[in-house]
Amino acid sequence: MERPFQAIVTGATGINGVAIFPERVRHHSIDLIQSSPEQIAEKLHKNGVTNITYAFYAAYKEESNEVDMCKTNGTMLKNFVLGLEKSNSRSLRRVVLTTGLKYYGLQFGASRLPLEESDGRIPEDFSGHPNFYYTQEDILKEISANKQWDYVIVMPSTICGASQGSFMNHIFTIYLYAIICKELNEPFYFPGNEKLYMGFDDISYSVLIADFEVWVSQKREASKELYNIVNGDVHSWSKTWPKIADYFNLKVPKNQFNNWSSLSDKMNLSTPPPLKLHQEKLGLRDVSNSEIINHMSLSKWVQQDKVKKAWKQIAERKNLEPSLLDAGTWKFTDFTLGKTYNVVASMAKARKLGYHGYYDNFQAFKETFDTLKRGKVIPS
Incomplete structure:
Protein backbone atom coordinates (compact mmCIF):
# COMPACT_ATOMS: atom_id res chain seq x y z
CA MET A 1 0.00 0.00 0.00
CA GLU A 2 1.39 3.40 -1.03
CA ARG A 3 2.19 5.71 1.87
CA PRO A 4 0.27 9.03 2.09
CA PHE A 5 1.94 12.17 0.76
CA GLN A 6 3.72 13.79 3.68
CA ALA A 7 6.41 16.32 2.87
CA ILE A 8 9.14 18.43 4.38
CA VAL A 9 10.36 21.63 2.73
CA THR A 10 13.69 23.28 3.46
CA GLY A 11 13.96 26.98 2.79
CA ALA A 12 10.20 27.06 3.36
CA THR A 13 10.12 30.85 3.83
CA GLY A 14 11.98 31.52 0.58
CA ILE A 15 10.43 32.23 -2.80
CA ASN A 16 10.65 28.61 -3.94
CA GLY A 17 9.81 26.93 -0.66
CA VAL A 18 6.82 29.05 0.30
CA ALA A 19 5.11 28.31 -3.02
CA ILE A 20 5.12 24.54 -2.45
CA PHE A 21 2.91 24.48 0.64
CA PRO A 22 1.91 28.06 1.41
CA GLU A 23 -0.78 27.20 3.98
CA ARG A 24 -0.61 23.69 5.39
CA VAL A 25 2.74 23.97 7.15
CA ARG A 26 4.37 23.70 10.53
CA HIS A 27 7.65 25.58 10.85
CA HIS A 28 10.75 24.19 12.52
CA SER A 29 14.07 26.00 12.78
CA ILE A 30 17.17 23.89 12.09
CA ASP A 31 20.71 25.07 11.38
CA LEU A 32 21.74 22.97 8.40
CA ILE A 33 25.34 24.19 8.50
CA GLN A 34 26.28 23.77 12.15
CA SER A 35 24.02 20.83 13.01
CA SER A 36 25.31 17.31 12.39
CA PRO A 37 23.06 14.74 10.68
CA GLU A 38 22.57 13.10 14.09
CA GLN A 39 21.46 16.40 15.64
CA ILE A 40 19.09 17.08 12.73
CA ALA A 41 17.62 13.58 13.06
CA GLU A 42 17.15 14.05 16.79
CA LYS A 43 15.41 17.39 16.35
CA LEU A 44 13.13 16.09 13.62
CA HIS A 45 12.17 13.13 15.82
CA LYS A 46 11.64 15.35 18.86
CA ASN A 47 9.37 17.69 16.86
CA GLY A 48 7.31 14.83 15.52
CA VAL A 49 8.54 15.16 11.94
CA THR A 50 7.97 11.52 11.07
CA ASN A 51 6.60 9.45 8.22
CA ILE A 52 8.02 11.90 5.66
CA THR A 53 7.64 10.51 2.14
CA TYR A 54 8.90 13.44 0.06
CA ALA A 55 11.50 16.11 0.78
CA PHE A 56 11.71 19.35 -1.19
CA TYR A 57 15.10 20.96 -0.79
CA ALA A 58 15.08 24.70 -1.55
CA ALA A 59 17.58 25.96 1.05
CA TYR A 60 20.40 28.17 -0.20
CA LYS A 61 23.18 30.32 1.24
CA GLU A 62 25.07 32.92 -0.74
CA GLU A 63 28.86 33.02 -0.40
CA SER A 64 31.51 35.32 -1.87
CA ASN A 65 33.04 32.74 -4.22
CA GLU A 66 32.16 29.46 -5.91
CA VAL A 67 34.51 27.35 -3.81
CA ASP A 68 32.73 28.45 -0.64
CA MET A 69 29.36 28.09 -2.38
CA CYS A 70 30.17 24.45 -3.05
CA LYS A 71 31.37 23.84 0.49
CA THR A 72 28.50 25.57 2.29
CA ASN A 73 25.60 24.47 0.11
CA GLY A 74 27.00 20.99 -0.24
CA THR A 75 27.34 20.68 3.53
CA MET A 76 23.79 21.93 4.11
CA LEU A 77 22.30 19.42 1.69
CA LYS A 78 24.35 16.50 2.98
CA ASN A 79 23.59 17.22 6.64
CA PHE A 80 19.88 17.54 5.91
CA VAL A 81 19.49 14.44 3.77
CA LEU A 82 21.53 12.23 6.11
CA GLY A 83 19.56 13.55 9.10
CA LEU A 84 16.26 13.02 7.32
CA GLU A 85 17.30 9.52 6.31
CA LYS A 86 18.18 8.62 9.89
CA SER A 87 14.86 9.88 11.25
CA ASN A 88 12.58 8.78 8.40
CA SER A 89 14.35 5.79 6.87
CA ARG A 90 11.24 3.62 6.56
CA SER A 91 9.02 6.21 4.88
CA LEU A 92 11.27 8.40 2.71
CA ARG A 93 10.71 7.91 -1.01
CA ARG A 94 12.23 10.88 -2.84
CA VAL A 95 14.23 14.09 -2.43
CA VAL A 96 13.45 16.88 -4.91
CA LEU A 97 16.32 19.35 -5.23
CA THR A 98 15.87 22.83 -6.74
CA THR A 99 18.94 24.13 -8.57
CA GLY A 100 18.85 26.32 -11.70
CA LEU A 101 19.93 27.03 -15.25
CA LYS A 102 23.38 28.03 -14.01
CA TYR A 103 23.89 24.29 -14.40
CA TYR A 104 24.46 25.11 -18.09
CA GLY A 105 27.05 27.82 -17.35
CA LEU A 106 24.87 30.81 -18.27
CA GLN A 107 26.85 32.89 -15.78
CA PHE A 108 29.79 32.53 -18.17
CA GLY A 109 28.01 33.68 -21.31
CA ALA A 110 26.16 32.41 -24.37
CA SER A 111 25.21 28.73 -24.56
CA ARG A 112 24.00 26.46 -27.33
CA LEU A 113 20.20 26.74 -27.45
CA PRO A 114 17.77 25.45 -26.52
CA LEU A 115 19.20 24.29 -23.22
CA GLU A 116 18.54 20.56 -22.85
CA GLU A 117 19.12 18.34 -19.83
CA SER A 118 21.34 16.05 -21.90
CA ASP A 119 23.81 18.89 -22.58
CA GLY A 120 25.96 17.86 -19.64
CA ARG A 121 28.16 19.82 -17.27
CA ILE A 122 30.58 22.63 -18.04
CA PRO A 123 34.04 21.17 -17.30
CA GLU A 124 35.84 23.00 -14.52
CA ASP A 125 39.08 22.99 -16.51
CA PHE A 126 37.18 24.97 -19.17
CA SER A 127 35.43 27.51 -16.96
CA GLY A 128 38.00 27.73 -14.20
CA HIS A 129 35.18 27.61 -11.66
CA PRO A 130 33.41 24.87 -9.72
CA ASN A 131 29.60 24.75 -9.70
CA PHE A 132 27.79 23.98 -6.46
CA TYR A 133 24.88 22.49 -8.41
CA TYR A 134 27.25 19.74 -9.54
CA THR A 135 28.42 19.27 -5.96
CA GLN A 136 24.84 18.86 -4.78
CA GLU A 137 24.01 16.40 -7.56
CA ASP A 138 27.06 14.29 -6.70
CA ILE A 139 26.07 14.26 -3.02
CA LEU A 140 22.58 12.97 -3.85
CA LYS A 141 24.01 10.32 -6.19
CA GLU A 142 26.37 9.10 -3.49
CA ILE A 143 23.94 9.10 -0.57
CA SER A 144 21.00 7.57 -2.45
CA ALA A 145 22.97 4.64 -3.88
CA ASN A 146 21.29 1.32 -3.00
CA LYS A 147 18.64 3.06 -0.88
CA GLN A 148 14.86 2.81 -1.05
CA TRP A 149 14.65 6.53 -1.77
CA ASP A 150 15.86 8.44 -4.82
CA TYR A 151 16.01 12.02 -6.06
CA VAL A 152 14.94 14.39 -8.84
CA ILE A 153 16.68 17.66 -9.72
CA VAL A 154 14.57 20.59 -10.96
CA MET A 155 16.24 23.50 -12.78
CA PRO A 156 14.31 26.79 -13.07
CA SER A 157 15.48 29.92 -14.87
CA THR A 158 15.45 33.39 -13.29
CA ILE A 159 12.67 33.13 -10.72
CA CYS A 160 9.59 35.32 -10.52
CA GLY A 161 7.85 35.10 -7.17
CA ALA A 162 7.16 36.70 -3.81
CA SER A 163 7.89 35.78 -0.22
CA GLN A 164 7.67 37.90 2.91
CA ASP A 201 14.85 35.20 -22.11
CA ASP A 202 13.22 32.52 -19.94
CA ILE A 203 11.39 33.13 -16.67
CA SER A 204 10.23 30.60 -14.06
CA TYR A 205 7.25 31.51 -11.85
CA SER A 206 7.56 30.09 -8.33
CA VAL A 207 3.94 28.88 -8.43
CA LEU A 208 4.69 26.83 -11.56
CA ILE A 209 7.95 25.51 -10.11
CA ALA A 210 6.07 24.31 -7.02
CA ASP A 211 3.35 22.70 -9.11
CA PHE A 212 5.89 20.83 -11.18
CA GLU A 213 7.95 19.72 -8.19
CA VAL A 214 4.96 18.22 -6.39
CA TRP A 215 3.91 16.52 -9.65
CA VAL A 216 7.32 15.13 -10.56
CA SER A 217 8.00 13.94 -7.02
CA GLN A 218 5.41 11.22 -7.58
CA LYS A 219 6.52 10.10 -11.06
CA ARG A 220 8.49 6.89 -10.68
CA GLU A 221 10.08 7.19 -14.13
CA ALA A 222 11.60 10.56 -13.12
CA SER A 223 14.02 8.82 -10.75
CA LYS A 224 17.50 10.39 -10.67
CA GLU A 225 16.71 12.68 -13.60
CA LEU A 226 17.17 16.42 -14.18
CA TYR A 227 14.35 18.61 -15.52
CA ASN A 228 14.17 22.18 -16.76
CA ILE A 229 11.15 24.12 -15.54
CA VAL A 230 10.34 27.43 -17.22
CA ASN A 231 7.01 29.14 -17.85
CA GLY A 232 6.81 27.70 -21.35
CA ASP A 233 5.86 31.04 -22.89
CA VAL A 343 18.29 32.15 -22.78
CA VAL A 344 15.86 29.50 -24.00
CA ALA A 345 15.41 26.25 -22.06
CA SER A 346 13.65 23.27 -23.57
CA MET A 347 10.65 21.83 -21.70
CA ALA A 348 10.51 18.80 -24.02
CA LYS A 349 11.73 16.33 -21.38
CA ALA A 350 9.04 17.33 -18.88
CA ARG A 351 6.40 17.41 -21.63
CA LYS A 352 7.29 13.86 -22.72
CA LEU A 353 6.93 12.77 -19.11
CA GLY A 354 3.38 14.15 -19.17
CA TYR A 355 3.65 17.57 -17.56
CA HIS A 356 1.83 20.32 -19.44
CA GLY A 357 1.85 23.18 -16.94
CA TYR A 358 2.32 26.64 -18.45
CA TYR A 359 2.29 30.28 -17.36
CA ASP A 360 2.00 33.51 -19.28
Whole structure:
Protein backbone atom coordinates (compact mmCIF):
# COMPACT_ATOMS: atom_id res chain seq x y z
CA MET A 1 0.00 0.00 0.00
CA GLU A 2 1.39 3.40 -1.03
CA ARG A 3 2.19 5.71 1.87
CA PRO A 4 0.27 9.03 2.09
CA PHE A 5 1.94 12.17 0.76
CA GLN A 6 3.72 13.79 3.68
CA ALA A 7 6.41 16.32 2.87
CA ILE A 8 9.14 18.43 4.38
CA VAL A 9 10.36 21.63 2.73
CA THR A 10 13.69 23.28 3.46
CA GLY A 11 13.96 26.98 2.79
CA ALA A 12 10.20 27.06 3.36
CA THR A 13 10.12 30.85 3.83
CA GLY A 14 11.98 31.52 0.58
CA ILE A 15 10.43 32.23 -2.80
CA ASN A 16 10.65 28.61 -3.94
CA GLY A 17 9.81 26.93 -0.66
CA VAL A 18 6.82 29.05 0.30
CA ALA A 19 5.11 28.31 -3.02
CA ILE A 20 5.12 24.54 -2.45
CA PHE A 21 2.91 24.48 0.64
CA PRO A 22 1.91 28.06 1.41
CA GLU A 23 -0.78 27.20 3.98
CA ARG A 24 -0.61 23.69 5.39
CA VAL A 25 2.74 23.97 7.15
CA ARG A 26 4.37 23.70 10.53
CA HIS A 27 7.65 25.58 10.85
CA HIS A 28 10.75 24.19 12.52
CA SER A 29 14.07 26.00 12.78
CA ILE A 30 17.17 23.89 12.09
CA ASP A 31 20.71 25.07 11.38
CA LEU A 32 21.74 22.97 8.40
CA ILE A 33 25.34 24.19 8.50
CA GLN A 34 26.28 23.77 12.15
CA SER A 35 24.02 20.83 13.01
CA SER A 36 25.31 17.31 12.39
CA PRO A 37 23.06 14.74 10.68
CA GLU A 38 22.57 13.10 14.09
CA GLN A 39 21.46 16.40 15.64
CA ILE A 40 19.09 17.08 12.73
CA ALA A 41 17.62 13.58 13.06
CA GLU A 42 17.15 14.05 16.79
CA LYS A 43 15.41 17.39 16.35
CA LEU A 44 13.13 16.09 13.62
CA HIS A 45 12.17 13.13 15.82
CA LYS A 46 11.64 15.35 18.86
CA ASN A 47 9.37 17.69 16.86
CA GLY A 48 7.31 14.83 15.52
CA VAL A 49 8.54 15.16 11.94
CA THR A 50 7.97 11.52 11.07
CA ASN A 51 6.60 9.45 8.22
CA ILE A 52 8.02 11.90 5.66
CA THR A 53 7.64 10.51 2.14
CA TYR A 54 8.90 13.44 0.06
CA ALA A 55 11.50 16.11 0.78
CA PHE A 56 11.71 19.35 -1.19
CA TYR A 57 15.10 20.96 -0.79
CA ALA A 58 15.08 24.70 -1.55
CA ALA A 59 17.58 25.96 1.05
CA TYR A 60 20.40 28.17 -0.20
CA LYS A 61 23.18 30.32 1.24
CA GLU A 62 25.07 32.92 -0.74
CA GLU A 63 28.86 33.02 -0.40
CA SER A 64 31.51 35.32 -1.87
CA ASN A 65 33.04 32.74 -4.22
CA GLU A 66 32.16 29.46 -5.91
CA VAL A 67 34.51 27.35 -3.81
CA ASP A 68 32.73 28.45 -0.64
CA MET A 69 29.36 28.09 -2.38
CA CYS A 70 30.17 24.45 -3.05
CA LYS A 71 31.37 23.84 0.49
CA THR A 72 28.50 25.57 2.29
CA ASN A 73 25.60 24.47 0.11
CA GLY A 74 27.00 20.99 -0.24
CA THR A 75 27.34 20.68 3.53
CA MET A 76 23.79 21.93 4.11
CA LEU A 77 22.30 19.42 1.69
CA LYS A 78 24.35 16.50 2.98
CA ASN A 79 23.59 17.22 6.64
CA PHE A 80 19.88 17.54 5.91
CA VAL A 81 19.49 14.44 3.77
CA LEU A 82 21.53 12.23 6.11
CA GLY A 83 19.56 13.55 9.10
CA LEU A 84 16.26 13.02 7.32
CA GLU A 85 17.30 9.52 6.31
CA LYS A 86 18.18 8.62 9.89
CA SER A 87 14.86 9.88 11.25
CA ASN A 88 12.58 8.78 8.40
CA SER A 89 14.35 5.79 6.87
CA ARG A 90 11.24 3.62 6.56
CA SER A 91 9.02 6.21 4.88
CA LEU A 92 11.27 8.40 2.71
CA ARG A 93 10.71 7.91 -1.01
CA ARG A 94 12.23 10.88 -2.84
CA VAL A 95 14.23 14.09 -2.43
CA VAL A 96 13.45 16.88 -4.91
CA LEU A 97 16.32 19.35 -5.23
CA THR A 98 15.87 22.83 -6.74
CA THR A 99 18.94 24.13 -8.57
CA GLY A 100 18.85 26.32 -11.70
CA LEU A 101 19.93 27.03 -15.25
CA LYS A 102 23.38 28.03 -14.01
CA TYR A 103 23.89 24.29 -14.40
CA TYR A 104 24.46 25.11 -18.09
CA GLY A 105 27.05 27.82 -17.35
CA LEU A 106 24.87 30.81 -18.27
CA GLN A 107 26.85 32.89 -15.78
CA PHE A 108 29.79 32.53 -18.17
CA GLY A 109 28.01 33.68 -21.31
CA ALA A 110 26.16 32.41 -24.37
CA SER A 111 25.21 28.73 -24.56
CA ARG A 112 24.00 26.46 -27.33
CA LEU A 113 20.20 26.74 -27.45
CA PRO A 114 17.77 25.45 -26.52
CA LEU A 115 19.20 24.29 -23.22
CA GLU A 116 18.54 20.56 -22.85
CA GLU A 117 19.12 18.34 -19.83
CA SER A 118 21.34 16.05 -21.90
CA ASP A 119 23.81 18.89 -22.58
CA GLY A 120 25.96 17.86 -19.64
CA ARG A 121 28.16 19.82 -17.27
CA ILE A 122 30.58 22.63 -18.04
CA PRO A 123 34.04 21.17 -17.30
CA GLU A 124 35.84 23.00 -14.52
CA ASP A 125 39.08 22.99 -16.51
CA PHE A 126 37.18 24.97 -19.17
CA SER A 127 35.43 27.51 -16.96
CA GLY A 128 38.00 27.73 -14.20
CA HIS A 129 35.18 27.61 -11.66
CA PRO A 130 33.41 24.87 -9.72
CA ASN A 131 29.60 24.75 -9.70
CA PHE A 132 27.79 23.98 -6.46
CA TYR A 133 24.88 22.49 -8.41
CA TYR A 134 27.25 19.74 -9.54
CA THR A 135 28.42 19.27 -5.96
CA GLN A 136 24.84 18.86 -4.78
CA GLU A 137 24.01 16.40 -7.56
CA ASP A 138 27.06 14.29 -6.70
CA ILE A 139 26.07 14.26 -3.02
CA LEU A 140 22.58 12.97 -3.85
CA LYS A 141 24.01 10.32 -6.19
CA GLU A 142 26.37 9.10 -3.49
CA ILE A 143 23.94 9.10 -0.57
CA SER A 144 21.00 7.57 -2.45
CA ALA A 145 22.97 4.64 -3.88
CA ASN A 146 21.29 1.32 -3.00
CA LYS A 147 18.64 3.06 -0.88
CA GLN A 148 14.86 2.81 -1.05
CA TRP A 149 14.65 6.53 -1.77
CA ASP A 150 15.86 8.44 -4.82
CA TYR A 151 16.01 12.02 -6.06
CA VAL A 152 14.94 14.39 -8.84
CA ILE A 153 16.68 17.66 -9.72
CA VAL A 154 14.57 20.59 -10.96
CA MET A 155 16.24 23.50 -12.78
CA PRO A 156 14.31 26.79 -13.07
CA SER A 157 15.48 29.92 -14.87
CA THR A 158 15.45 33.39 -13.29
CA ILE A 159 12.67 33.13 -10.72
CA CYS A 160 9.59 35.32 -10.52
CA GLY A 161 7.85 35.10 -7.17
CA ALA A 162 7.16 36.70 -3.81
CA SER A 163 7.89 35.78 -0.22
CA GLN A 164 7.67 37.90 2.91
CA GLY A 165 11.20 38.91 3.87
CA SER A 166 12.90 37.15 0.94
CA PHE A 167 13.87 39.44 -1.93
CA MET A 168 16.33 37.25 -3.82
CA ASN A 169 14.82 37.91 -7.24
CA HIS A 170 14.87 40.60 -9.86
CA ILE A 171 11.09 41.10 -9.85
CA PHE A 172 11.19 42.79 -6.46
CA THR A 173 14.01 45.01 -7.71
CA ILE A 174 12.07 45.95 -10.85
CA TYR A 175 9.16 46.89 -8.58
CA LEU A 176 11.36 49.22 -6.54
CA TYR A 177 12.76 50.74 -9.72
CA ALA A 178 9.28 51.31 -11.14
CA ILE A 179 7.74 52.99 -8.09
CA ILE A 180 10.73 55.32 -7.74
CA CYS A 181 10.51 56.23 -11.44
CA LYS A 182 6.87 57.06 -10.79
CA GLU A 183 7.77 59.15 -7.75
CA LEU A 184 10.35 61.07 -9.80
CA ASN A 185 8.04 61.29 -12.83
CA GLU A 186 10.79 59.82 -14.98
CA PRO A 187 10.62 57.44 -17.96
CA PHE A 188 10.87 53.70 -17.44
CA TYR A 189 14.08 52.72 -19.27
CA PHE A 190 14.86 49.08 -19.82
CA PRO A 191 18.14 48.88 -17.85
CA GLY A 192 19.80 46.38 -20.18
CA ASN A 193 20.56 46.43 -23.87
CA GLU A 194 18.83 46.20 -27.21
CA LYS A 195 20.09 42.67 -27.96
CA LEU A 196 18.37 41.13 -24.95
CA TYR A 197 15.37 43.45 -25.24
CA MET A 198 14.64 42.19 -28.75
CA GLY A 199 15.84 38.66 -28.02
CA PHE A 200 14.49 35.87 -25.82
CA ASP A 201 14.85 35.20 -22.11
CA ASP A 202 13.22 32.52 -19.94
CA ILE A 203 11.39 33.13 -16.67
CA SER A 204 10.23 30.60 -14.06
CA TYR A 205 7.25 31.51 -11.85
CA SER A 206 7.56 30.09 -8.33
CA VAL A 207 3.94 28.88 -8.43
CA LEU A 208 4.69 26.83 -11.56
CA ILE A 209 7.95 25.51 -10.11
CA ALA A 210 6.07 24.31 -7.02
CA ASP A 211 3.35 22.70 -9.11
CA PHE A 212 5.89 20.83 -11.18
CA GLU A 213 7.95 19.72 -8.19
CA VAL A 214 4.96 18.22 -6.39
CA TRP A 215 3.91 16.52 -9.65
CA VAL A 216 7.32 15.13 -10.56
CA SER A 217 8.00 13.94 -7.02
CA GLN A 218 5.41 11.22 -7.58
CA LYS A 219 6.52 10.10 -11.06
CA ARG A 220 8.49 6.89 -10.68
CA GLU A 221 10.08 7.19 -14.13
CA ALA A 222 11.60 10.56 -13.12
CA SER A 223 14.02 8.82 -10.75
CA LYS A 224 17.50 10.39 -10.67
CA GLU A 225 16.71 12.68 -13.60
CA LEU A 226 17.17 16.42 -14.18
CA TYR A 227 14.35 18.61 -15.52
CA ASN A 228 14.17 22.18 -16.76
CA ILE A 229 11.15 24.12 -15.54
CA VAL A 230 10.34 27.43 -17.22
CA ASN A 231 7.01 29.14 -17.85
CA GLY A 232 6.81 27.70 -21.35
CA ASP A 233 5.86 31.04 -22.89
CA VAL A 234 8.04 32.59 -25.60
CA HIS A 235 9.34 35.52 -23.63
CA SER A 236 10.82 38.73 -25.04
CA TRP A 237 11.42 41.79 -22.87
CA SER A 238 10.28 43.92 -25.80
CA LYS A 239 6.80 42.52 -25.13
CA THR A 240 6.92 42.28 -21.34
CA TRP A 241 8.61 45.58 -20.43
CA PRO A 242 5.91 47.84 -21.97
CA LYS A 243 3.26 45.76 -20.12
CA ILE A 244 5.14 46.30 -16.84
CA ALA A 245 5.26 50.03 -17.66
CA ASP A 246 1.48 50.05 -18.22
CA TYR A 247 0.96 48.26 -14.89
CA PHE A 248 2.67 51.15 -13.10
CA ASN A 249 1.29 53.81 -15.45
CA LEU A 250 4.80 54.60 -16.70
CA LYS A 251 6.18 55.32 -20.16
CA VAL A 252 8.97 53.51 -22.00
CA PRO A 253 11.01 56.29 -23.67
CA LYS A 254 11.50 56.42 -27.40
CA ASN A 255 15.01 55.62 -28.64
CA GLN A 256 15.85 54.34 -25.16
CA PHE A 257 19.09 52.67 -26.28
CA ASN A 258 20.50 55.61 -28.23
CA ASN A 259 22.27 57.52 -25.49
CA TRP A 260 25.14 56.48 -23.25
CA SER A 261 25.60 58.26 -19.93
CA SER A 262 27.46 58.07 -16.65
CA LEU A 263 24.87 55.45 -15.61
CA SER A 264 25.80 53.13 -18.48
CA ASP A 265 28.03 50.13 -17.94
CA LYS A 266 29.75 47.50 -20.06
CA MET A 267 31.66 44.42 -18.99
CA ASN A 268 33.38 41.60 -20.85
CA LEU A 269 32.97 38.28 -19.04
CA SER A 270 36.38 36.79 -18.28
CA THR A 271 35.38 33.16 -18.82
CA PRO A 272 34.81 31.81 -22.34
CA PRO A 273 31.11 31.12 -23.00
CA PRO A 274 29.79 27.53 -22.98
CA LEU A 275 29.02 27.97 -26.68
CA LYS A 276 32.76 27.79 -27.32
CA LEU A 277 32.70 24.13 -26.29
CA HIS A 278 30.60 23.42 -29.38
CA GLN A 279 32.08 25.82 -31.91
CA GLU A 280 33.91 23.16 -33.93
CA LYS A 281 30.90 20.85 -34.06
CA LEU A 282 28.64 23.74 -35.08
CA GLY A 283 31.05 25.04 -37.69
CA LEU A 284 31.64 28.31 -35.85
CA ARG A 285 34.86 30.30 -35.70
CA ASP A 286 36.38 32.33 -32.89
CA VAL A 287 33.46 32.39 -30.45
CA SER A 288 34.33 35.39 -28.31
CA ASN A 289 33.60 36.08 -24.67
CA SER A 290 30.13 37.41 -23.92
CA GLU A 291 29.35 40.93 -22.74
CA ILE A 292 27.08 42.41 -20.11
CA ILE A 293 25.80 45.79 -21.30
CA ASN A 294 23.56 48.09 -19.28
CA HIS A 295 22.55 51.33 -20.96
CA MET A 296 21.42 52.31 -17.47
CA SER A 297 23.02 50.32 -14.68
CA LEU A 298 20.57 49.98 -11.81
CA SER A 299 23.38 49.54 -9.31
CA LYS A 300 24.60 53.02 -10.36
CA TRP A 301 21.10 54.46 -10.65
CA VAL A 302 20.16 53.51 -7.08
CA GLN A 303 23.19 55.38 -5.68
CA GLN A 304 21.90 58.74 -6.92
CA ASP A 305 20.84 61.23 -4.24
CA LYS A 306 17.53 61.90 -5.99
CA VAL A 307 16.70 58.19 -5.94
CA LYS A 308 17.52 57.85 -2.24
CA LYS A 309 15.48 60.97 -1.49
CA ALA A 310 12.52 59.68 -3.51
CA TRP A 311 12.60 56.37 -1.69
CA LYS A 312 12.75 58.12 1.68
CA GLN A 313 9.64 60.08 0.75
CA ILE A 314 7.84 56.91 -0.33
CA ALA A 315 8.88 55.00 2.79
CA GLU A 316 7.76 57.80 5.13
CA ARG A 317 4.46 58.32 3.31
CA LYS A 318 3.62 54.59 3.19
CA ASN A 319 5.16 53.66 6.55
CA LEU A 320 7.66 51.25 4.98
CA GLU A 321 11.01 50.00 6.20
CA PRO A 322 13.59 52.64 5.07
CA SER A 323 16.29 49.99 4.49
CA LEU A 324 14.11 48.13 1.99
CA LEU A 325 15.87 49.91 -0.86
CA ASP A 326 19.09 48.12 0.09
CA ALA A 327 17.30 44.78 -0.20
CA GLY A 328 17.02 45.20 -3.96
CA THR A 329 19.28 42.87 -5.93
CA TRP A 330 20.64 45.71 -8.05
CA LYS A 331 23.85 44.08 -9.31
CA PHE A 332 22.11 40.76 -9.94
CA THR A 333 19.39 42.53 -11.93
CA ASP A 334 22.05 44.40 -13.92
CA PHE A 335 23.50 41.04 -14.93
CA THR A 336 20.11 39.45 -15.62
CA LEU A 337 18.93 42.32 -17.84
CA GLY A 338 22.36 43.17 -19.20
CA LYS A 339 23.03 39.84 -20.88
CA THR A 340 23.73 40.18 -24.60
CA TYR A 341 22.74 36.57 -25.28
CA ASN A 342 19.46 34.69 -25.35
CA VAL A 343 18.29 32.15 -22.78
CA VAL A 344 15.86 29.50 -24.00
CA ALA A 345 15.41 26.25 -22.06
CA SER A 346 13.65 23.27 -23.57
CA MET A 347 10.65 21.83 -21.70
CA ALA A 348 10.51 18.80 -24.02
CA LYS A 349 11.73 16.33 -21.38
CA ALA A 350 9.04 17.33 -18.88
CA ARG A 351 6.40 17.41 -21.63
CA LYS A 352 7.29 13.86 -22.72
CA LEU A 353 6.93 12.77 -19.11
CA GLY A 354 3.38 14.15 -19.17
CA TYR A 355 3.65 17.57 -17.56
CA HIS A 356 1.83 20.32 -19.44
CA GLY A 357 1.85 23.18 -16.94
CA TYR A 358 2.32 26.64 -18.45
CA TYR A 359 2.29 30.28 -17.36
CA ASP A 360 2.00 33.51 -19.28
CA ASN A 361 5.10 35.50 -18.35
CA PHE A 362 3.48 38.86 -17.79
CA GLN A 363 0.70 37.22 -15.78
CA ALA A 364 3.42 35.79 -13.53
CA PHE A 365 4.90 39.28 -13.12
CA LYS A 366 1.49 40.80 -12.42
CA GLU A 367 0.58 38.19 -9.82
CA THR A 368 3.94 38.71 -8.11
CA PHE A 369 3.47 42.49 -8.04
CA ASP A 370 -0.06 42.05 -6.68
CA THR A 371 1.18 39.65 -3.99
CA LEU A 372 3.86 42.11 -2.88
CA LYS A 373 1.24 44.85 -2.63
CA ARG A 374 -1.24 42.70 -0.68
CA GLY A 375 1.49 41.77 1.75
CA LYS A 376 2.32 45.47 2.16
CA VAL A 377 5.93 44.63 1.41
CA ILE A 378 5.98 47.55 -1.00
CA PRO A 379 3.45 50.32 -1.63
CA SER A 380 0.46 50.01 -3.90
